[in-house]
Amino acid sequence: MLSIHSTSVELEGVHTDIMIQGFADRILVLVTQMGKVGNLIQASIPLTTPLLSAQEDSLFPVPSAAIQLTPLLGGASSEHLQTLHSLYAAQIATIIWVEEAKKMAVDRRSVVVGIALRDADERKIFHGVMDYIGRLIRE
Template sequence: MSLLEESFEAPAPALAPLSAAPPTPIQTFQLRREIGGLPTELVLQTFDDRIFVVVTQSGKVGCLTQASLPPVHQLLAPPASAPGDAKLAALPPPPASIALTPLLGSPPDAALHDLYVSQIATLVWWALQLVHAPRRAVVVGLALKRIGEGVTDEERARFGGVMDMVAAWPGPQQSSR
């Protein structure tokens, strides 16, 4: 926490309907849901060279990490049937060749943070692959409230909820230029 954050309380952003937002040259996908009793927001912006994803429960960007994958690497489809939570079993597995580069900040639980970033990036790449769009690096900002230590049932539910939000992204919209 910075001195500025300690000294001043940030005003809550005004919540306008998403349809009332002015058009922007940067393709933006936004989604808000309550996950585990906490308001959670997803913002996904598509740039020519990267895709920027923010998942926040605090209104902040959080720790930034870039995920990249060699362009020749093919993504594996989700398993047809797997034991355990059906929602989590339906996720495409993050590739072993994924490279995570910390850009800003240090997460409180690096392993959990890397798991979120890897899966979010994989879902983004999967969406790109489905619409035949070129793959690019994914920069993920993750600012989730702490809900305990380790991987609990509550954390599994939050992970599934966040991945549902990311999976709702239809991919970049093709421009009609």
């Protein structure tokens, strides 16, 4: 799969670019409000790990505790941002894996997430990004 899906949106008044590109062995997702790749984190999960769908009180599927996050490039400037970037990587990967499973994808590719965000309402930006990731992956 070498398809590319991308969008540019305003989230909380901040221009945000989101791009998803599939490769044979992994999927690259870039989320930037700064025009650069930012911190790169790879998310992977064993094929035998079941994926949980969204619960009634959640808008998004629940990330598994079995997700392995590996920093690839760059780093967060604080422990808080490191945790936030890890949350983004785990949630984005989970959305992609759940959507691919619906399409009967045989293998579960690793997801590499690049994140470069400005200071803003973290919760609203997070929900906006996840909503658009879901839309793009369903295209």
